[in-house]
Amino acid sequence: MKLITVEELETLINNTSHINLIDVREEHEFAEGHIDEAKNIPLSCLEEHTSEFLQHEDYYLICRSGKRSETAGRYLAEHHIHTTNIEGGMLAWDKLHR
16 A cells, blocks of 8 residues: 655645545544545444545545554555555644644
8 A cells, every 4th residue: 555645745746636535433433524625434343435436536534543544544455445545644644724
């Protein structure tokens, strides 16, 4: 699994018409604040959503700090899904946008 910084993610969002950004935090965390382009698929529900991921697409995973998204990335890699983890997660994203 690849790893990028929140600065690299922001550049990607600003320069790309579409990004598969998956926020793996729980619904209540997502509701408290998230990146506009993100789709919420909680880690606790990931297994039941695995069929929604396409093997020819790239997915960027984010959570609060980067741990749950790392776990999600390892799981998806077992299913041949290409993922990139966002280093520092939403904590780093929020710090960047203060």
